[in-house]
Amino acid sequence: MPATSSVSPVASPLLSPFQDKLRSPLTKSSIHTLQINLGKRCNLACSHCHVEAGPKRTEELTEEVCQQLITLIQRFPQIQVVDLTGGAPEMLYGFRPLVEAARQADKAVIVRSNLTIYFEPGFEDLPEYCAQKQVRIVASLPCYLSDNVDKMRGHGVYDASIRALQKLTQLDYGSHPQLILDLVYNPPLPTQESQFRLTPNQEGLEQDYKAFLKEQFGIQFNHLLTITNLPIGRTGEFLKRQDLYEPYLQFLSNHFNPDTVDGLMCRQQLSVDYQGQIYDCDFNQMAELPALTPEGQPLTITDLLASDRLDHIIAIQTRDYCYGCTAGSGSSCGGALL
Template sequence: MTVELAPFPPLNRGELTTLQVNLGYRCNQSCSHCHVNAGPTRTEMLADELIDLIPEVLQRQGIQCLDLTGGAPELHPSFRRLVQQVRATGAKVIDRCNLTILSEPGQEDLARFLAHHSVSVVASLPCYSKDNVDQQRGDGVFERSLDGLRQLNALGYGRGDDNRSLDLVYNPLGPTLPPPQAALEADYKRELADLGVRFDRLLTLANMPIQRFARQLERNGELESYQVRLQDAHNPDNLQAVMCRNLFSVDWTGQCFDCDFNQQLGLACQGPIRHLRDLLNPDLTIAGSAIRTEQHCFGCTAGAGSSCGGALQASSS
């Protein structure tokens, strides 16, 4: 029997603090949960003429954080140039790194580059178990991830230094909500310490029922039940802290979206901000504008909440 799903509550923007830019879908991995369908054969990349606009947009809007995603953002030919330009303005740069990129041919000096420019690293590691990681990300990924973490540790990452912060990202293997973040972080730190690895924080994310993961759920007959699970776990207290209230997500064509998930579903912003170029206008009224929401948004408000910065409620984690 088909279950009628409830609409997601309306949301409005707060202060714009972060510009999240997807530099392209090329990646050295093809993960089963990847909501952007990234992989080695993807060729889409942000044009250099748009790359050149990013530092100016940050300054005109007073945005203090650039969050770089992909694919593997480091595979964009202008990744390093962009990082250097943005760090020269004093803005923070986050690199959402899959760790195995640090051992790809031609990227042997990447970890040193990130450390030299004080880039914050948010690294994907869906479990501290080899079998679970390799099941989700491919054979050998766990060991290569550990090698990447050790490279970063040797350069001062994972020691509580804000200039070299290293956070790990956990997401469940299947259609379940993440466990409490604080308890799981303690487990990660204990298990990885035994492997000679340290990090600063663990960020727990729910898997969004879109793209590759949604198709997997549908094949298994679990898509509807997972959507219901997210809706039933909705916590209205999370609405004020969801990431879309404080960021714009930019795709590889320069189009603007309310979040990375809306980007992958082609759900464009409804307000005056439609393209990266629109953000060059410092007189735009952004706070208070409506955010476009759909059923998948329950993935961000279920339980302790889920965002690019991990769980939204520390007390529930």
Template sequence: MRPTLALLAKTDFPALRRREVSTLQVNLGYRCNQSCVHCHVNAGPNRTEEMSAETVDEVIACLDREPAITTLDLTGGAPELNPHFRRLVIAARSRGVTVIDRCNLTILEEPGQDDLAEFLAEHRVEVVASMPCYLEDNVDRQRGKGVFDASIRGLKRLNSLGYGRPGSGLRLNLVFNPQGPVLPPPQASLEQAYRAHLLQHHGVVFDDLFTLANMPIQRFGSTLVSKGQFDDYMQLLRGAHRDENLEQVMCRSLVSVDWQGWLYDCDFNQQLGLQIRGAGESRIHISELGRGTLDGNPIRIADHCFGCTAGQGSSCGGALADAPEAESRAA
């Protein structure tokens, strides 16, 4: 039994159905050079799950037969540790597909990744970088000692290549996660604070800040359970639900692909084992995804979905709406 699935399965979250798929989010494996407290994937150096060359080929074939997919979102673990990462990036970019690399920044200093930053810039890959705070103590507490300094070095290196600089076309977005079982503060005001602090103290620039809620699953969910905070956090998420966020949740137009090629409505469902179901409740593989395959398909929901609709909302692209007035006053 996965750590919190039994606690999440029974839900009154509103029913949702899919629209046309425009984003393919591919998890290339759970191996990572870090083990972050807030990680909803439970990734780390000892994980061995990794997408094979054959499954990567299936992803590329899907891009060829599904022209509506305009964005390939690569995640992990550290997606760059997959030996087929660069081949997949090159294949997608040659087809005119936007590629996003969800980068933890410290990977830029790992052995064998010496030219990773230059590779990303050469192929004009959009970098979405985890930076859960602009203060050293908070980052190191959440992600490990020395991670903040390594992240700043990574950001400076990306900046030197043009990332985050106006007119370069090389997008660099940062990701904020709260320290614990609380909602993220308003995205717009936090972005201003990030921008001012990182520029003044480190000379770092970036494009946008994405604020993401911590999901009560995997490592973070287990921590909540062990501290007796799970029920309180779920009450917070449910109490802050806003119906207007339902129109913009990412699962309507995004499909998540696990390292074996099976499809899910989102990366969070992937970690809970809630696979997309086809006719006869059969699971669906990336090799079967084609034009209109999932249009109108019901989205599998559980209580963790309230994490995407609470307050200003949360998605892989950050907040879904302006923060509610009450939340703004509390921040």
């Protein structure tokens, strides 16, 4: 597989706080995306998972919060996209009711899938279900070669992912205009500073993925999304064990690109956890850094419904890991920003 964009670490002063790099305070625009983390239970336990999800986790959406989310989706026309994540969102409570509520309200639905869930008992119909509901699938495939994938995500994950992608191709994902299939690339986790990487050029790597997967397996898909590893969750813990946490943050800071700021995903979305608490983004959610009103109060779904509006937040909460979204070409749940 082609090497990722390598930039040699540059010696620099102590890390500057992220907000000091901004030309102006980071503020919300009007909300159009509702990203919902349904919980932390997953059939995999990937080494780079910022959620720290796994088979032994039990946290998931409650019936009460699920109903509140459905009400939110139905009430606010400004929500254009409902983005479901986890854990493995498909195996968590509320997945299908939320998909159906969003589609009935004519909103786009994204599910962030690990693909291997299709082969777990009770979930075999997921590809057909997603096709019927015209759900956009965003699937993790951190490399198109098996060794790299299995190293990050577990033995046998690559083969299962390929079988899942072949099934989706048979259902016309990647070719039918309403059946969108995107793949996600993450760089390998570094074990020394010389291995620090920015994500490669998204367009070029997408062509490499498409050529290889089509030729070897007959797989087709729409877009490749390149996402930087943020030092949160298991990635953060891994870097700390290697004594690389601070050097990696410094590396990201050294490659801060102010042109990425306008496109940051946190500006137009709300991230909701399985308890109904509101965050600016999924990374802040995992760092337990809640979104705040101008009065400094944390927000919940209950607050949004009671006030009958979504646009409460002015200032976005930032921390130094935000350098991961603004380094190089930028990074978001939708891939590169530039």
